[in-house]
Amino acid sequence: MIDLHCHILPGIDDGPETIDEAVDMCRIASADGIKTIVATPHFNPGTYENSSEKVFRLIDELGAKAKERGIDVRILPGADVSVTPELPAYLKKEEYLTINRTGRYFLAEFPAASAPPGWDMFLLSILNSGTIPVITHPERNLWFLEHPNSLYDVVKKGVMVQVTAMSITGDLGEDIQKFSIYLLKHNLAHVIASDAHSATYRQPLLSHAVRMAGDVIGKERAYALVTSIPAAIIEGRHVSLPELIEPVGQKKRWLQRV
Numbered sequence: 001m002i003d004l005h006c007h008i009l010p011g012i013d014d015g016p017e018t019i020d021e022a023v024d025m026c027r028i029a030s031a032d033g034i035k036t037i038v039a040t041p042h043f044n045p046g047t048y049e050n051s052s053e054k055v056f057r058l059i060d061e062l063g064a065k066a067k068e069r070g071i072d073v074r075i076l077p078g079a080d081v082s083v084t085p086e087l088p089a090y091l092k093k094e095e096y097l098t099i100n101r102t103g104r105y106f107l108a109e110f111p112a113a114s115a116p117p118g119w120d121m122f123l124l125s126i127l128n129s130g131t132i133p134v135i136t137h138p139e140r141n142l143w144f145l146e147h148p149n150s151l152y153d154v155v156k157k158g159v160m161v162q163v164t165a166m167s168i169t170g171d172l173g174e175d176i177q178k179f180s181i182y183l184l185k186h187n188l189a190h191v192i193a194s195d196a197h198s199a200t201y202r203q204p205l206l207s208h209a210v211r212m213a214g215d216v217i218g219k220e221r222a223y224a225l226v227t228s229i230p231a232a233i234i235e236g237r238h239v240s241l242p243e244l245i246e247p248v249g250q251k252k253r254w255l256q257r258v
């Protein structure tokens with residue numbers, strides 16, 4: 001499996017503080033069947049602004065340490081990029097902000113409870129310039145929970161969506177779990193990733209979530225969200241998105257209740 005979203009580099013954001021903890025995270029991921037981890041530290045101008053040079057150096061150090069301790073994982077560069085007006089300029093400036101430096105896909109993170117006005121047109125303008133946004137965990141964002149149809153509009157045009165493993169397993173609460181299942185059922189989720197931050201409370205685990213997603217959308221489709229789709233993303237290849245299933249009847253009423 002591939003974990004496309006993981007805060008695993010030490011001392012660089014709110015992820016692990018030490019290289020030993022980062023190596024522990026590699027061990028946990030590997031034991032869960034994860035062979036490739038995209039290291040995605042936060043990037044937010046003024047708060048988290050690491051250079052490509054620093055990120056690449058930490059990836060080399062962590063990869064070497066994991067190998068030394070017999071852990072079989074590949075670590076690739078990426079970032080969890082906050083959606084801010086400066087985004088297009090930074091995407092050109094810092095190589096690590098697109099996944100695996102291909103210039104093709106990037107993780108787009110919104111604030112926890114809101115989406116800035118005009119966010120959809122903003123992301124579509126970046127998409128039209130050739131870099132595909134992958135919205136991270138909208139199921140954990142109150143605004144998206146209240147406006148699920150806004151995801152339809154951008155996904156139809158080619159924007160992608162990543163759902164967090166712990167959202168699917170119910171570890172982040174029932175409403176978040178229900179919305180994750182809604183996204184899976186309607187083909188609004190294209191990737192499952194851990195968004196891990198530590199070796200203890202937010203771990204790099206995917207297998208449980210994939211099994212649960214399999215109960216909803218079938219094993220093969222669930223598995224694709226942690227294998228073939230993220231594989232295409234890290235190689236900068238085109239992904240054919242599945243046709244969206246429009247909300248009807250019961251599902252729509254459930255969303256209105258939430």
Ligand SMILES: [Fe+2]
Pocket residue numbers: 005007080136195
């Ligand atoms: Fe994240």
